[in-house]
Amino acid sequence: MAHPPTRVSVSYEGEGLRAQAIAMAELLGLKLATGSDDAPLQLNVTTEGLTLSLTGPDAPGPIRVDFVAGQFGYRQSRISLRSEPLARAVGIRGHDRPSVLDATAGLGRDAFVLATLGCDVVLVEREPVIAALLRDGMERAAAEPDLAGTMARMRCVQGHAPDILRGLGHAQRPDVVYLDPMYPHRDKSALVKKEMRVFRALVGDDEDAPEILTAALEVAKRRVVVKRPARAAPLGGREPNHRIPGKTTRFDVYVKG
Numbered sequence: 001m002a003h004p005p006t007r008v009s010v011s012y013e014g015e016g017l018r019a020q021a022i023a024m025a026e027l028l029g030l031k032l033a034t035g036s037d038d039a040p041l042q043l044n045v046t047t048e049g050l051t052l053s054l055t056g057p058d059a060p061g062p063i064r065v066d067f068v069a070g071q072f073g074y075r076q077s078r079i080s081l082r083s084e085p086l087a088r089a090v091g092i093r094g095h096d097r098p099s100v101l102d103a104t105a106g107l108g109r110d111a112f113v114l115a116t117l118g119c120d121v122v123l124v125e126r127e128p129v130i131a132a133l134l135r136d137g138m139e140r141a142a143a144e145p146d147l148a149g150t151m152a153r154m155r156c157v158q159g160h161a162p163d164i165l166r167g168l169g170h171a172q173r174p175d176v177v178y179l180d181p182m183y184p185h186r187d188k189s190a191l192v193k194k195e196m197r198v199f200r201a202l203v204g205d206d207e208d209a210p211e212i213l214t215a216a217l218e219v220a221k222r223r224v225v226v227k228r229p230a231r232a233a234p235l236g237g238r239e240p241n242h243r244i245p246g247k248t249t250r251f252d253v254y255v256k257g
Helices: 015-028 070-076 085-090 109-116 128-142 148-152 161-166 190-203 209-219
Strands: 008-012 041-046 049-054 100-102 121-125 154-158 176-179 223-229 242-245 249-255
Touching (some): 008 015, 015 041, 041 128, 049 128, 085 109, 085 223, 085 242, 100 109, 109 148, 109 154, 128 148, 128 154, 161 209
Parallel strands (some): 008 041, 100 121, 100 176, 176 223
Antiparallel strands (some): 041 049, 223 249
C-alpha cells in the first residue's frame, strides 16, 4: 500500500533506558532522537513501556498499549457475551469459541475483547512501529496474573495481511477473519481523535482493505467480519450475508459455505 514515508525516531526517558532504546532502534531500522531531531513521530522508551507520539506544536499526547489500566482495564471487567455485538458477529455461542485472525490489529482493542471471551486470536499488524507497541503492551499484561490467560490467547504477527493469509496452511486457517479498516472515525472523543492523528501520520489510510477482504474470503473457514461506519457502503462493494447494526458502527458478516 502506498503512503507517504514518515520518519520516526526513538527517544528514551533516562540514561538507564538508553541501551534498550538503541536495541529498539536497531530492531526497527530507526535512528535515535537528538535534541534537534525533526522527526514527525517519536517512539519513546519509558519505564512504563513504549509510547508513540507526534512531535511539534499542538501535538497530542502519546499513545500506548496498556491492557492493564486505563480504557482497556476499565473495559475488561465489563466484557460479556451479552454486551458485545462483536461476539455475535464472529459467531461465539454456547461453548464454541472460534479462532480469529484480526487482519488490521491496530492497538488490539477488539482482539483483546475476543481473547477475554475465550477466543484464540492472531493479531496481524503491517506497521512495525505499531506492532512493537502491541507486543510491548502484551508482554507487560502477560506478567499480570489476572491477564495471563487472556494474553496466552493472543499472538502478534507483523506483516502484510493478504500475504500472511494466503501463506497459511490448511491447518493454520482461522475460523474467522476480522477487519476494522481505518476510516474517518465516528467516535469524537479526544482519545480517538489523538490516536487517529498519530495513525494517519504513520500509515495513511487502509487503501488495501478490499484486497485484505478478498484474501480473507479465500482463507476463513467460517466467516469474515468487517467493522464499518453505520451508514458506509460495504467494503469493496461486496454485500455481506447479514449485518449486525449499531448506533455509529455495524458489523458486516460474510458467511462461508
